[in-house]
Amino acid sequence: MDEAELQRFIGQEVGRTRVTVERSALANFATAVLDDSPIYRDLTVAQGAGFASIPAPPTFPFVMGHWGAFAEQQPEGAPGPGLGMVLGPLLADGGLILHGEQHFTYERALVAGEVVDLVGHVKDLYVKQSKGATMTFVVVETRCTAAESGELIGTSTSNVLVRK
Amino acid sequence: MAPSSLADVAVGDVAPVVHHRLTRTDLVRYAGASGDFNPMHHDELLATAAMQPSVFGHGMFSMGLVGTALTNYLGIGVLRSFSVRFVRQTWPGEELSTSIVVTAITGAGAERLVQLEVGLHSAEGEVKVAGQATAALPAPAG
Numbered sequence: 001m002d003e004a005e006l007q008r009f010i011g012q013e014v015g016r017t018r019v020t021v022e023r024s025a026l027a028n029f030a031t032a033v034l035d036d037s038p039i040y041r042d043l044t045v046a047q048g049a050g051f052a053s054i055p056a057p058p059t060f061p062f063v064m065g066h067w068g069a070f071a072e073q074q075p076e077g078a079p080g081p082g083l084g085m086v087l088g089p090l091l092a093d094g095g096l097i098l099h100g101e102q103h104f105t106y107e108r109a110l111v112a113g114e115v116v117d118l119v120g121h122v123k124d125l126y127v128k129q130s131k132g133a134t135m136t137f138v139v140v141e142t143r144c145t146a147a148e149s150g151e152l153i154g155t156s157t158s159n160v161l162v163r164k
Numbered sequence: 165m166a167p168s169s170l171a172d173v174a175v176g177d178v179a180p181v182v183h184h185r186l187t188r189t190d191l192v193r194y195a196g197a198s199g200d201f202n203p204m205h206h207d208e209l210l211a212t213a214a215m216q217p218s219v220f221g222h223g224m225f226s227m228g229l230v231g232t233a234l235t236n237y238l239g240i241g242v243l244r245s246f247s248v249r250f251v252r253q254t255w256p257g258e259e260l261s262t263s264i265v266v267t268a269i270t271g272a273g274a275e276r277l278v279q280l281e282v283g284l285h286s287a288e289g290e291v292k293v294a295g296q297a298t299a300a301l302p303a304p305a306g
Contacts, residue, residue, distance in 0.1 A: 025197075032197035033228030034184060039240050051241065058231040058243050062224055066199030099223045103247040109240075 003127045006086075006136065014083050014140060015120040018075060018147055020068035023054050023112035030057050046111075053111040061104060061144055061156045065118055073115070086122060086138055087162065095164035100137065103157040110154065115147040123157070136162045173278055173301065179237035179264035182229060186221055188256050194225045221254035226284050226293045233262035234282065238299045244277065248295030259287040264297075275300045 030040035035057060038045040046054045056064070087097065110116070124139040141157040184190075191205045200222055203210040211219045227248050234243065254260060261284070268279040278299045284292040 029197045032190075032194045033225065033232050034182070034190075035232040035235065037235070037240065049240065055241055057228070057240075058235060058246050059224060059228045063198040063200070099250050101247065101249050102224065102227055103245070104243075105245045106243050 006090075006125050006127070009086050009122045009138075010125050012085075012122050013119065014085060014122055015065075015118065015142070016075060016077075017065050017069050017118045018073040019064055019116050019118060020070060020073065021056065021064065021110060021112050021114045021116065022068045025064075025067035026054050026056055026060065026112055029060050029063065033057060033059065051109055051111055053113050055112075056110040058104065058106070059102075061110065061142075061154060062102065062158075064110075064116075064144075075117075083120070083138070083140060083160070086125070087160070090136055090138075090162045093164070095162045098161050098163060099158065100161045101159040104154060106154045107152050108154075110144065114153075116153060117145050117147050118142050119145075133163050138162075173266055173269065175266050175268060177266040179233060179262070179280075182233040182236065182262045183259065184229060184261075185259050186254055186256050188219060190225065191219060191221055191256070194222050194228070198222065198224060200224070218256060221256075223250040223293070226250070226254055226260070227295075229260065230262050230264070230282050230284050230293060230295075233264055234280070234297055234299075237264060238278070238301070242299045242301060243297060244300050245298040246282075246295070247297070248282070248293040250293055251291045254284075254286075254292050260284055260292065261287070274303055276303050 027041050039049055040054060043054060120140050120142040122138060123141045126137050128135045137159055139157065139159050141155055143155050144153045145151060146153060195201050195206055204216065205219055205222050208219055231246065263283045263285065265281050266278055267281050269276055271277045278301055280297045282297050283294045
């Protein structure tokens, strides 16, 4: 696909998932990023620090779609076509996927027991040539909102590139 | 101890460093906790067949380690933004260290924003990730 063809993906929705934030996933993730804070493991300590429940570690939003996306909670027509819709054609004739940049914003703490919606959109898509390789960059922003109220909790923006 | 207010933070302050020697077990644990089972991070045979010297770390493990150092320093729940560029791969056996420095304090009123430069590097000084973070801390009383 040439760059003009790729441009049509900009603005497209690439995922819509309803997620229940599970306490064990938070503690397990904290262990994986070598964080031993009791706030992630002891409800009394978390509440003593002012949280309604156990809060999420800062990079947990990147992986949260893997946990608590229960089938019966998914909205009609979900899951969305996924980033595979964009990356599939790009990788059709080979190439390597790399994570170039990651950006999070936080409006408030995300805590265990919440039900949230994750909706991703392609924000940008562009091609660069570097050292004889073609790099196609795909920027996807995923907004995390409270399912009930629609309140914005935070965003996760990934710049993924395909090198070939 | 995390600073409880802006009175405890000044431009140029450096956060306590998190040091860690990366192991294959770290990568397997991160794969399980994140759901990222790209075999380049746990399958030595496939990684070497793909011309890599060995399995290598998830970029998001590197960012997660910087996140741990940030919340160790500032407290949990105060971050407003956190961004990194993934510069180099990490390899089992490498000694990784976080670097976090306060670059600016902005805003007025009850809550002010602390800007920080953040990164992760090897013992040889190779930069693995580099970026910025912003945190909201209460202004000093009075």
